[in-house]
Amino acid sequence: MANLENIKDMYDVAMKPRMLRTLMKEDLPNEKRPFTSMLALSRIVSTVKTHDLLSESESQSLPDSKHIQRWKSAVDDWADRLLTLVSNSSMPDKCWAGICLLGVTCQQCSADRFLASYAVWLDKLLVHAQSSVDSQFVKVASCTSILELIRRLAEFPNAKKDGNSHTARLLQPVLKLLQEDSSEALWEAAAHLLCAVMTLFPASLHRHYDNAEAAIASKFFSGKCSDNVLKTIARCLALLPKSRGDEDSWHLMMGKILLIVNGYLTEIFHGLEEEVKWNEAVRMLVPPGEVPPHSLWGQKLLEETSDEERKRNKISIVSMLMLSCSTMLTTSYPVQVTIPVRSLLALVERVLMVDGSLPKATSPFVIATEQEFVCSELPILHLYSLELLISIIKGMRR
Known part of the structure; x- marks a missing residue:
């Protein structure tokens, strides 16, 4: 050798x-x-x-070709x-x-x-x-x-x-x-x-x-x-x-996300907010004369349940979908799109306005355990709402 x-x-x-x-x-x-x-x-x-x-660089430090071949x-x-x-x-x-x-x-x-x-x-x-x-x-x-x-x-x-x-x-x-x-x-x-x-x-x-x-x-x-x-x-x-890189695809995705989020929040916040919130969201998201979809991606937009585990899962989904909105607002896109500012700000306001207290006009049948459960999850929802607000501001400045 x-x-x-x-x-x-x-x-x-x-x-x-x-x-x-x-x-x-x-x-x-x-x-x-x-x-x-x-x-x-x-x-x-x-x-x-x-x-x-592994770089096989051929700089001045390799004057001898035998080193290049060995490498x-x-x-x-x-x-x-x-x-x-x-x-x-x-x-x-x-x-x-x-x-x-x-x-x-x-x-x-x-x-x-x-x-x-x-x-x-x-x-x-x-x-x-x-x-x-x-x-x-x-x-x-x-x-x-x-x-x-x-x-x-x-x-x-x-x-x-x-x-x-x-x-x-x-x-x-x-x-x-x-x-x-x-x-x-x-x-x-x-x-x-x-x-x-x-x-x-x-x-x-x-x-x-x-x-x-x-x-x-x-x-x-x-x-x-x-x-x-x-x-x-x-x-x-x-x-x-x-x-796809077109404005319609961006708006369609944003619209689906906002409808799902608002539908889920109607269930999660039942009894803790005014009952008109869903209708207000629909008016901003669905063109006049059109009927809002009953479901999206196989998910019902409105349903009632007292099952705590299902609500917990929906809270996670709402949080992550707000993160999706933030990503869409701050990620570069091939064409310029018009941001649905009113709908997004209404969502942020809707979440931040809920603090767990019972509105005066609410139903007297809100169960104390449900109120306690929502209160325990509100900090996470508020956090993602504030992050969404930051993204709205960034998106408008792009």
């Missing part, structure tokens, strides 16, 4: 291919070496990022090893490690390597994202690495057309993941990926708009999600009109 040349110092670029090969030899799993621990994976990622081992060869072997791990479905831990590291590679490798390889990498990752046999944690890792890939792809304006084509292939598998009765982690990963597609490659969603809206709404109103997942899905709902 040839003797290794001494390096000049810690900044010597000739050290990078050597460090990368040492990582592959000592830490990276292969067919025979087992995956040891999360700590080992964390150490690999930290070393790769700290020392920029290129080392990164070639690194990428090949990762693809081998990703393809190893029989050993989920190694497959998972390979998927995670491929996501890191998407962000850290050179532009030339990324553009030459991303289509192959995406195919490999997509196999696991839509697999019916892979474990949940492998699917979550696949979604996360695909997210890293499309974020990097969005950095190249000349790849926009190909990017729209490739990301369009993601949509059906991602929407299916969102609809599966699986884990919160997978729902959240799928929702984050969907948000990224809407933000970075909105045109890819145009043909799938109705299916996407139905899938997002179905999960949002399922009653199975934590507030963290609801928050991400609410952002998806807010970003959806960007894929």
Whole structure:
């Protein structure tokens, strides 16, 4: 075995291919070496990022072409090893490690390597994202690495057309993941990926708009999600009109959200506000002569229930939908839209005016426990209302 040349110092670029090969030899799993621990994976990622081992930069510090070839060869072997791990479905831990590291590679490798390889990498990752046999944690890792890939792809304006084509292939598998009765982690990963597609490659969603809206709404109103997942899905709902990019789509989405929110508040605030609030909201949201819809996204706008758990779920939904409104008001949009300021301010006022006290004209049959329950939830509703007010001001100044 040839003797290794001494390096000049810690900044010597000739050290990078050597460090990368040492990582592959000592830490990276292969067919025979087992995956040891999360700590080992964390150490690999930290070393790769700290020392920029995958960048293949050809600066003045690389006067000798043999160093360039050694570095290129080392990164070639690194990428090949990762693809081998990703393809190893029989050993989920190694497959998972390979998927995670491929996501890191998407962000850290050179532009030339990324553009030459991303289509192959995406195919490999997509196999696991839509697999019916892979474990949940492998699917979550696949979604996360695909997210890293499309974020990097969005950095190249000349790849926009190909990017729209490739990301369009993601949509059906991602929407299916969102609809599966699986884990919160997978729902959240799928929702984050969907948000990224809407933000970075909105045109890819145009043909799938109705299916996407139905899938997002179905999960949002399922009653199975934590507030963290609801928050991400609410952002998806807010970003959806960007894929069409016209004013009508933006107004239609905002109108649906405001009708649902006002309908739910009528139930939640029953007995704690004047009974005319729903009619006032409808007058501002529904054109004269039209009848307000009985339901939206499969949800009745008006219904009565004393079930505390249902009300708690609806309060979470109202809070997250107000967050959707805030996102729509503060996110850039392809065309200028007219903000329904009166309807939005009326909603903010409606929530902030309720403090839990009983109006003089209210029904005498408000149950004390219901009053106590609403009072316990009001601070959250007030908080999101104030955030919406801030967003209204920001939106009007844009």
